[in-house]
Amino acid sequence: MEFSHYAPLWGEALLTILAVLVVLLGSLMKNSGKLMGYLSAAGLVAALALVASNLTIKPTLFFFDTISVDALSQFFKVVFLVVSLLVVIASMSKYTGKGADEYFALLLFATVGMMVVSSSVDIITLFVGFELASLSTYALAAFDRSKKNLEAAMKYFIFGSVASAFMLFGFSLLYGMAGSTHLVDIAAASLANFGPATLVALLFVIVGFGFKMALVPFHMWAPDTYEGAPPLVSALLAAGSKKMGFVAAFRVILIALVALRMEWYMAFAILAAVTMTLGNLAACWQNNVRRILAYSSIAQAGYIAIAFVVVGAAYGAAPVNVLNMGPIRADQLGIAGALLLILGHALMKTGAFIGTALVASNVSKESETDPDDISNYAGLAKRAPITAFCMLIFMFALAGIPPTAGYIGKFVLFSSAIYSGLVWLAVLAILNSALSLVYYLRIISYMYLKEAAGPKIKEQKGYVVALILTLLAVVWIGVFPEAFINWAMQAAAVLLPQ
Amino acid sequence: MYADYAYLIVALPVLAFLLCLFVGWHLPRGGGFLTVLATFAGLILSLGIFSEIYPDKIIHQSMPWFANFNVGILIDPLALVMLLMVTFVVTLIHIYANGYMNGDPGAARYFAEAALFTASMLGLIFADNLLQLFIFWELVGLCSYLLIGFWYRKPSAAAAAKKAFLTTRVGDVLFLAGIILLYNNLANLNLALKPGEYLLQFPVIYANLAQIAPDQLTLIALGLLGGAVGKSGQFPLHVWLPDAMEGPTTVSAMIHAATMVTAGVYLVARMFPLFYAAPYGLTAVIAVGAFTALFAATMGLTSFDIKRVLAFSTVSQLGFMMAGLGSGAAVGTLAVGVAIFHLIGHSFFKALLFLGAGSIIHAVNTNDLREMGGVGKYMKWTMYTMLIGSLSLAGFPYFTGFFSKDEVILIAYEYGALINMLPYIFLVLAAVLTAIYTFRMWFSVFTGKERSNYAKHESPWIMLGPLVILAVFAFGFGLAAQDDFYKYLDSNFEHYDLDFVELGVIGGHALEGEHGAPAVEGEQGAAAAEAGHGAAAEGEASEGEAGGEEGPGEPWYIQILPIFIALGGILIAGLFYWDRVKKFDPSQVTGDKDPIRKLLLKGYYQHEIMTGWFAETVVYGTALICNTIDIKLVDGWLNWLSALVLGFAQHVRKVQTGIVQNYVTALVLGVVVLVVVITLAKEVGLV
Amino acid sequence: MISNAISLLIAIPLLGAVLSFYAGTKAKFVALIASLIPLALSLQMYLEFDKTSKIMQFVESYNWVPSLGVKYTVGIDGIGFPLVLLSTIVSVLVIIYSWGETKKPNQYFALLLLNEVGVLGVFTSLDFFLFYIFWEIVLIPMFFLIGSWGGPRKDYAAVKFFIYTHVASLVMLLAIFALYFTYQMPDGSRTFDMLTLLAATADKTIFPTSMLNIIFASLLLGFLVKMPAFPFHTWLPDAHVEAPTAGSVVLAALLLKMGGYGLFRVILPMLPHVDKAFVTIIAIIAVISIVYGAFMALAQKDIKKLVAYSSVSHMGFVTLGAVAFTWMSVTGAMFQQFSHGIITCVLFMSAGTIQHVVGTRVIADLGGLADRMPKFAVIMMAGFMASLGLPGMSGFVAEFMVLTGSFATLPVYTMIVVFLSVVTTAAYHLWAMQKAMFGPILKKYMNVHEPHAYELFSMAMIIVLSLIFGLQPGLITDIMGTAATQVMEPVMTLTQMGVI
């Protein structure tokens, strides 16, 4: 009984054990890379199954009410697990030899960390999970030990630890104010006695999460790291740990700091606007595809951040009959939109980065130039048709061309923005997504309209499988969004007082 | 029973067109015989119809087309005589063409286009509604374009074709505007149309003219007149007609003398009630006509290209016809009869002259009068047939032209007597010049000694035959047909439900003229005058004062004046150009320095004005300006915007210095900024 | 009566696209079949189509995303059906015309078919969500057609085309949002159903004029850019000049029609309820497009650019006729859509043929080609004549109806058009003809030969069509006439029609 009581957490448990196991086995047997890959893949699938088994579970608390398993956490866990799974599948054709065990172990640890964050309702657990994920990804970012890797890792590390220091300081203030580390208590306290310290706390917390979400100006590390880290790790960072930032922010800011609604409403209005604009602008001139993708994901973070503004604007507003789902609340809709976009963006970005990984892994051999340089993508359609096609779809999806996951997410999110009176933000966002076409089309026209820059590329199995899975997911969500919308709505409900 | 097959009159030439176009290449002489047969069948049919409906029936068939328009056949006296004339003349010309175009590689194309032209001209004539008329009108224009540009390898030909199309197009625009106006005016009346009736049908138009506001009527009339001016080469849209001589001579004969150019006149005649009802409608017509008659004649004097001389003469004669119609303001429907009579007579002798010219050019291989001379020695038949044509054109007594043209002058006098003398004076002068330039041409071609050595032979019979036949008509038609013709055409508008008195009141004709004679009275007067002229015709022998007493319309000297005009003109021409009696040399009378001569030689600088200034400077200049605007402004602001954004982006990305400490600084700065903004916002009470 | 005719209509080319993509060199046969079936289908539909009824026909409606009120609803009436017919016809002819394509033929034909899918979807979908999806999908194949088969500045042209039109459609999307969020069905739910929303715009209590004006303007922008109308036309010449012939043909014949379709389907029902100033504005835009387009064409050196601007001018008639809002003008405008769709094909095909037979499109460098390719010259001449509105061809009927109808409500504008555009139009057509085709044949072109039979064939077919519809416009104007009367009336929703 006691054991089955923790059933909702078996997923994390499984992965933790698996991670440790992987390290041990790796140290015991040599060149077990393949096996490790399969092991972790299997583990992730199993965890996914476990999580999926109770997707829309009633919120249940564990470990002295520090861990809560609810629709929201499950949603994010699915996202994280899917991303990691895709990355692992792709990695199986890259990390086969020595050191693979560490790679997969770190990856699994990172995943566990994210999962913990996604379901922690206590700042301690949240911080621990956060750091677990961060630390393992610091290591991963440097994994190939190339110059670029290390520079990327270094920047990521310094910036990251500063950010987490800020976060920690913020947490300490929160604790001092509330005398408790439970989010609900903090919420109550902040409602009761609210002083300048809380504002500082809020901003410091925002810094901490903003660093993960890569919101301007806390984004500085992102372009360099995404460009420099091993491509598959970039995928994990952009698609996984970034989203971890969002879930943490949702929990802490929307639940614990609801008292400062007006403040973070202001803050995120600015952050969102600046982030999406600056991200898109900076992306226009990049020549490194991964850097382009990095900036694009910064811009996407800007879009997603609109959700906070929506909630701030429409918090607790009377439910109204927007959309076709009976009476619902704009703030709930906003979060749901954000979740959809998070899901979609996670998939699209993973796919895109896996694509770059494939290209880089082949190009780097013959050309000593930057393997991710856009010139290497010339004529990719001929050299690697499958990759090129998937990239094409991902690009259009990122640009929000229907019918893709990107379109649906933006649609719901912007709808909520318009509906809660933030028309200016919606318009800005739409103009931005028009601007974003500049660089997406640039990549596309390199892949499809330019002459081939080299011989045919051998598309390894792992990459291809991962790509195609992602592609199917992206299109599926775009064409049959119904179920996902409802799911997102349920997940969103968790964050809001019923 | 012929009436049921009326549509074949158009259908057969169309068939011929298709056959020539697709299989003509394999047929002897490009399948010219097909075209001839088709047209000839048309002639037979028209004769049959004539026998059926003469003197007092009309044919009207109609079927719905699209929206609220219809296609239909309306054969009333006006249409019928035109049908007969066109089928007859064009048949002859096609026969002639079989000889003339023999051996030309493009013969098939020629006959295809000729057949299409025939079809559209006939369709234009018996259209029962204005839209259909306009459609065939445009097709006629197309054929003219194709035929003028027949020798498309010649740049001049291609250019002339384009010029013709565009110039007439200007007229067509006005025509179209007129139609649109008319349609909308009729539509606003909310007429209760019986089934089978459509707004643009002529009977419907006639019947409802009286209900349309006069000023609208005038606008419509001017629009239609514009079309007529374009098609009939009236001033100022006549510029294309002389250039149109780039086409084969048969084309010139068929299109630019006998038939197509008369379409404008036909249009005005067809819409005569409207012009009559429209205040100043007929005034405009007669003004244009009279002026053009004189204006073109002056240019005919100086041209050295035989075909151009004839072309200018055509323009001038069309002016006569217009003036005749315009005189309707004074003489009512009689004007239609007179004008159409001149039209038909003219088509005979002008076709004759052109074909003659063609046969000369065929032999001599030049258009230039200065290189001819003495041709008569070798081309007897051509010479005499053309003599008949010239006499007729000059209005020598008892020739067709004498009756037709002078009748026009007489009713112009009627008009003058009632309203304004100016047109009459213009026409008289024009008539003198006509006689002069005609015989200038005739003398300098046939008499004297060769001024260059050219092939000396007569043309084949297939070409001479038509000449002879036409010559017969050019001589006899007037004498034979005149009186019945007037009666028949006078009856034309009796078939429709319209009342000229009422229209005259709208048109204000009742008020014009010193003795306030209403239009009807003008009509009687004209009839009387016409009778009087009949007297004058034989009064030729028994001096004209007899006519003077009989015709209350005009005094005897007016009636006999035309005779002296003709004789005098011929005499003057002889004095200058007939070597036997040659007394003066034109170059002595007016040296090349003479500005007037220069002006005439240059054709009043129309080319410079129309093409050089208007088309190339104004229109093309506007286009270029638009182009600049488009590039610099309409597209420019876009490029400017994108440049701006991307330029800004260039600066934005420089923020990323790559040095981690700066990143941290940025982070902290961000926090500071947020603090400041939020606190400020709270101060201002924004949140 | 075929069931799910429209879905088939859309699905078959889609399938064909996929197949021909994998068919390699056999692609053209696949494509031809995949485009012939829809043609046959649409002809069958033409026979079954009830020309007199004002209700939507062949309607299919399925729930798609209930939570957003999105339905898969397709159906056609007199507004959409002629364009469906046009699309199927043109697609077949284009595929025949590009029979000799050798560069990546499989992708080429696949993209052409995708285009067909897109436009068919736009012309048939009755749900704004669906409509917008198809509206966007169309951009993609065209982008690739321009981008990878295009001329020297293809990248610039492709990107410009994509972004320019995409921005416009985003503005349109915002307007659609506004409609969607403002209107609630009686049961409180939201819907994307076009007809319902349009019918609702008549209700002042739901859509106050001030708000409706903004929505209207945004929608209008979306459509005018697509048309394209002055001053939003500058993407068109670039796109056309760089696009491959087939691309230009599809672009001019089908894509531009999407804008016009929008006018009839969306703009006109709202027109009576918005600020009257809009009528003037649109009329002015229309007139400028017509006249300005004609003058621009006159100024062009490149024959293809000339044709492109002629499209701007001709599409102006659609705008004019639509905004004049009389029965005849609207019918004429619809017919102008159809007729221009047909005629412009032959113009662009001629330009393309000259391009790859002679090697240049610069009018000044051409001359006397008729001497070497008489057949082609005849067809091209016929096409140009049709385009300059020669009676007997479809163009004349359309423009005559537009002008005659428009005069009743917009006399001044109509007359400006008549006086400034008719002659100019004739002028640039004839000028181009004369320069390119007539005069003495230039030395360098002595060895020029007639184009391929399939090119001549597809052009000739178009001439024939233009003649058929010019001589017997009733074939299609009957349908349009019904649609026009219906446009004059308040919108009927599908339920009011009783079709669902």
Next chain:
Amino acid sequence: MIPLELYILLASTMFTIGLYGLFTQKNGVKLMMCIELLLNSANINLVAFSAYQPNVNGQVFALFSIALAAAEAGVGFAILIALYRLYGTIDLDNINAMRW
């Protein structure tokens, strides 16, 4: 006992010093030290607060964060060492291959 304000003051000072160091220092190791300062200032906060609170969550939290800080330092130094191997320096101003 010492009033809470002083602890907070101390913590804030440490935090600020750390930040200042981050802005000014080039050397990687020094940066690490500054980061440690930041973290520890937060720890001081936590402990101080918890002393004024009925519960000891704060001290627990502090312990956790110290542990994590250690781990972090480990990772960080690993990275720096690797950097030094490749670049021959840990002067971070020169390590900006990726920028703009």
